[in-house]
Amino acid sequence: MSQEIGLGTLVEHPVWGRGKAVEVRPPHVVVHFPSLAGSDQGPRRTLQLGAEQLSVSAVQSDPALDGVSVGARKPKKPKPAGEAPRSRVPSVQPLEAVIAWFRTAYPGLFQDPKLVSDELMAKRAAHHRFGELLGQGRGRELLGSGASSEITSKLVELYRATNIPSPFERMAVCDGFKDGAAASRVLKAVLDFVDSPGAETFRGLAEATGSLPVSGRGSKVLTWPNVTLLPFLADPSRFMVLKPAIARQTAARMGFDLQYSASPAWPCYEALQAMSSRLREELRGLGAADYLDVQAFMWVTRGLE
Amino acid sequence: MLGGVHEYRLLILEKHLDSYGHVNNAAYLEILEEARWDLVTRNGYGFDEVHRRKVGPVVLDVHMRFVRELRNRQEVTIRSWLDSYSGKVGKFAQQIVDADGVCCEAQFTIGLFDLTARRLIRPTPDWLRALGLRPEDLAADDRSRGN
Secondary structure, eight states: OGGGOOTTOEEEETTTEEEEEEEEETTEEEEEOGGGTTSTTOSEEEEETTOTTOEEOSOSOOTTTTTOOOSOOOOOOOOOTTOOOOOOSOOOOOHHHHHHHHHHHOTTGGGOHHHIIIIIHHHHHHHHHHHHHHTTTHHHHHHHHTOHHHHHHHHHHHHHTOSSSOHHHHHHHHHHTTSHHHHHHHHHHHHHHHHSOSHHHHHHHHHHHHTSOOOSSOOOOSOHHHHHHHHHHHOTTTOOOOOHHHHHHHHHHHTOOOOOOSSOOHHHHHHHHHHHHHHHHHHGGGTOOSHHHHHHHHHHTGGGO | OEEEEEEEEEEOOGGGBOTTSBBOHHHHHHHHHHHHHHHHHHTTOOHHHHHHHTEEEEEEEEEEEEOSOOBTTOEEEEEEEEEEEETTEEEEEEEEEETTEEEEEEEEEEEEEETTTTEEEOOOHHHHHHTTOOHHHHHHHOSOOOO
16 A cells, blocks of 8 residues: 555545655655644654554545645744744733733623624624524535525525635635535535544535635635534534634644644534633623524634733 | 635736835735725725715725735736724725745734715715625624633
8 A cells, every 4th residue: 555655646544534645755645634734743654554553544635735735844944042932922912911911801790791793792692593404414415405506595695604714715605606516515524423423524514615616716625614604503502603814813822733724624623612611601691592602702812902 | 804805816017026026015906906996896886986076995004914925917817805894893804815825924804984974974884885885785784702
């Protein structure tokens, strides 16, 4: 099997998951594993080409890896002697200070009228709308009936119901939903993920979203908000939505390793879920009940640094 | 987004360029404004109508992202659409695109300004039509959506 591994080949590792061969120097191969992105050594590992634990992946395209370039990394410039290492962590407020600010800005905490009207009401309405349109088996029924135009209109309505994806992300995804078959693939992937969350179903969701047709001049269909919005609306007690800037900011505040990758990938989403769960516990005393509350907290505190 | 997407074609000309040989950042705003005027003029709310009514659009805020430079004699399309309208304030999105993709993205916060009273007013049905909307589109979207 190992003889088939060439430059750019996607491979599988039993522990580190899927990776991409970015350098081949027989008898070694250097593999980029997104699951190791947050580790101290970085995402690359040098392995024996004949290593038993390395096998060619059954799929040779993965949104998390397609953008990873191949070739040796540029050598780091040596630092001048005596220069202090620069911090890679941006300056952020500790979580305790952010919570203290939140208490002052929103005296009613998560029932504060301003927070509810500005941030929570529309998102809760969108969550309820998801239930009305696609919950209780209605989504599967729609898929079974092949009513693709109906699926398109329902997905467009849900994407329009919040401002979580940017106007450009929303435009791209709603353009893509005009293709009913592609919209149906996204709905199926969403329901599969919600029913059975995990690496495989997340990959399916990212692939379905990424395969939406774009106008050629459009942009940004495969983005974190576009991929993670619908599970969040489906069940905000279990699923968080990822907006990159505020997720990374929150991770820095909490000292959490988000394993962030620009392309939607399971290790990062799994880490987001763990971080959001921890934050929900921190905020429970303030009345936070679900990830709608957690997301609102992350959003309204984004400007503190 | 509300309503449809307006597309306005434009050829980048020498007047748009700066000493670097690409479109100057300030010229982007003029190009985007030109496309917005084309949209509302085609929908019956052009410059003359603004002055007859003494009510017209104003920009309250803009965020721009320059993705790729625009060069001389490049053919581009400006895509414009209304993203939301809540109370007196609307969110308007524009992209400058060419055959290879997006060159610039901009998000505007807009309002309708009473030139006599010198204050913002709620969008009128004619103004909504100028933006390509029907009143029922607004009713369906007249809510704060939060980020």
